[in-house]
Amino acid sequence: MAPGFSKKICLSNVLILILLSAGCFSVAMASESDSGVLVAAQDSPVQKVDILEIRRIYIGLESSAGSGINQPVMNLSDPFLYKTFLKNVMHMTESGYRRKTVKRIFRQGGERVKQIESHAELIEYLKNNKNDVSFMDLKTAQQIREIKVIQILW
Amino acid sequence: MVLLFRRVNLAALCGLLLLQTTPLYADSVLSGYASVVAGRASNGDEYLADYPKAAVYDEDWSFSPDSSVGVQLKTDLDNDLMFVIQAVSNGASDYDVELDWAYLSYQLNAEFSIQAGRKRLPLYYYSDFFDVGYAYHWIRVPADNYTWQISNYNGVNLQYQSYLNEWDILVNLYAGREDSRNNDLLSLLSDATVDETWKNMVGLVVEFSGNWMDFRTTYMQGQIDRSVDGVVIAEDVKQVFSGVSINFNLNRFVFLSEFNRYERDASDIVIDTSMVSLGYYWGRFTPHISHSLLKQKHNAAGGDEYHTTDSVGVRWDYNDSTAFKIQYDRTEDRGITVPVLGDAEMLSLGVDFVF
Numbered sequence: 001m002a003p004g005f006s007k008k009i010c011l012s013n014v015l016i017l018i019l020l021s022a023g024c025f026s027v028a029m030a031s032e033s034d035s036g037v038l039v040a041a042q043d044s045p046v047q048k049v050d051i052l053e054i055r056r057i058y059i060g061l062e063s064s065a066g067s068g069i070n071q072p073v074m075n076l077s078d079p080f081l082y083k084t085f086l087k088n089v090m091h092m093t094e095s096g097y098r099r100k101t102v103k104r105i106f107r108q109g110g111e112r113v114k115q116i117e118s119h120a121e122l123i124e125y126l127k128n129n130k131n132d133v134s135f136m137d138l139k140t141a142q143q144i145r146e147i148k149v150i151q152i153l154w
Numbered sequence: 155m156v157l158l159f160r161r162v163n164l165a166a167l168c169g170l171l172l173l174q175t176t177p178l179y180a181d182s183v184l185s186g187y188a189s190v191v192a193g194r195a196s197n198g199d200e201y202l203a204d205y206p207k208a209a210v211y212d213e214d215w216s217f218s219p220d221s222s223v224g225v226q227l228k229t230d231l232d233n234d235l236m237f238v239i240q241a242v243s244n245g246a247s248d249y250d251v252e253l254d255w256a257y258l259s260y261q262l263n264a265e266f267s268i269q270a271g272r273k274r275l276p277l278y279y280y281s282d283f284f285d286v287g288y289a290y291h292w293i294r295v296p297a298d299n300y301t302w303q304i305s306n307y308n309g310v311n312l313q314y315q316s317y318l319n320e321w322d323i324l325v326n327l328y329a330g331r332e333d334s335r336n337n338d339l340l341s342l343l344s345d346a347t348v349d350e351t352w353k354n355m356v357g358l359v360v361e362f363s364g365n366w367m368d369f370r371t372t373y374m375q376g377q378i379d380r381s382v383d384g385v386v387i388a389e390d391v392k393q394v395f396s397g398v399s400i401n402f403n404l405n406r407f408v409f410l411s412e413f414n415r416y417e418r419d420a421s422d423i424v425i426d427t428s429m430v431s432l433g434y435y436w437g438r439f440t441p442h443i444s445h446s447l448l449k450q451k452h453n454a455a456g457g458d459e460y461h462t463t464d465s466v467g468v469r470w471d472y473n474d475s476t477a478f479k480i481q482y483d484r485t486e487d488r489g490i491t492v493p494v495l496g497d498a499e500m501l502s503l504g505v506d507f508v509f
């Protein structure tokens with residue numbers, strides 16, 4: 001085997017390893033930055049809750065007595081985050097969620113889930129409503145001192 | 155029993171009035187919906203668009219038959235007790251205000267609740283929100299499939315609602331009765347004053363609902379009293395209603411279906427109704443086609459009511475709370491001894507919104 005060929009193989013292996021490592025790193029970075037979390041005020045008494053409970057409250061049903069949650073807030077500050085939440089937690093499309101909530105209100109009585117479109121307004125709201133919860137991406141949540149991450153949602 | 159439920163309704167109304175004056179003690183939420191629909195019949199003298207409300211179009215453009223507005227007030231009396239009232243005004247009823255709902259609901263635990271008062275009679279898939287046009291893609295739900303003369307009941311129900319993995323489960327056991335004086339539909343069809351009572355009703359609805367499929371089954375049995383121009387023609391006659399509905403949401407397609415049977419053995423009456431509809435989500439537009447039918451089995455009295463409707467239409471979701479619609483319907487009335495209003499075609503345009 002020619003020495004040059006061996007060197008080429010070694011070099012190509014190293015390149016592949018670098019690329020794979022970079023790929024893994026970027027996947028890890030992406031997965032962290034793409035994670036969605038349930039959040040509440042820093043001094044909120046709300047603890048980790050079952051994912052089914054989260055689906056219940058976001059469809060507009062009353063929260064279970066033991067959850068400590070007063071009401072959920074739909075975070076509309078980022079359309080992509082909103083759609084990802086519906087897909088990963090509610091298992092619904094945007095239109096499917098809309099139809100379902102309208103049906104529920106006019107079948108069983110009830111109210112629409114509170115919606116907030118501004119990120120700053122959401123933080124302020126959670127600070128003042130310690131038993132309410134919302135969702136945001138993990139990276140953003142980690143940078144805000146006034147709120148705490150209750151659990152990873154996706 | 156009737157008196158009891160009237161008292162419940164009266165108490166509920168009084169409660170509502172009290173709440174209006176003592177807002178600090180209760181948390182109230184107001185929701186509502188409205189539909190403004192214009193339409194006209196062609197190739198036929200009249201078009202029966204809505205059986206329960208006896209809403210009829212003729213050859214002149216009209217807004218009345220399908221236009222409606224409803225307002226719902228939900229009040230939390232405490233953490234577990236709430237009161238819901240829903241008032242509706244329909245053009246078909248000369249915009250008289252009627253109470254669709256007026257009930258108290260007590261949450262027994264996270265899954266079970268018990269309700270008492272006046273509610274919609276949940277026979278069909280769309281019965282509960284029949285007037286909420288925003289919740290479906292048609293201008294109106296397919297008329298042949300929704301031909302019942304009683305829309306509400308006064309009574310009690312026990313409801314179970316929970317999740318099983320990705321499935322939303324709803325079980326509703328109900329009992330009650332309804333007295334309808336000068337019933338809209340029966341009085342229109344028989345050209346006489348018809349009083350109808352559905353009593354001793356006991357029913358069960360079981361529904362599984364997921365993102366891609368809904369399955370619902372329904373059963374109700376009870377008794378009928380009926381009088382025509384003051385003459386009693388039926389008393390304590392047993393009736394049974396059963397049905398199944400399956401809906402699919404697959405990618406951009408939506409497929410809706412419903413199959414029901416109504417039986418009254420003593421009168422040898424068996425009526426099958428059904429509906430299938432296919433829609434396609436194309437951005438904010440949902441074009442759709444539908445077919446519905448009502449077919450009565452021939453009996454000794456010659457009863458042979460039989461009509462079908464084919465529909466095509468488009469829904470445009472203008473925003474998150476408003477939808478514009480246009481729809482064309484063609485009805486064939488094939489009954490010989492029991493024709494309804496004859497063959498007809500219908501063009502409708504409307505806007506539905508929720509608030």
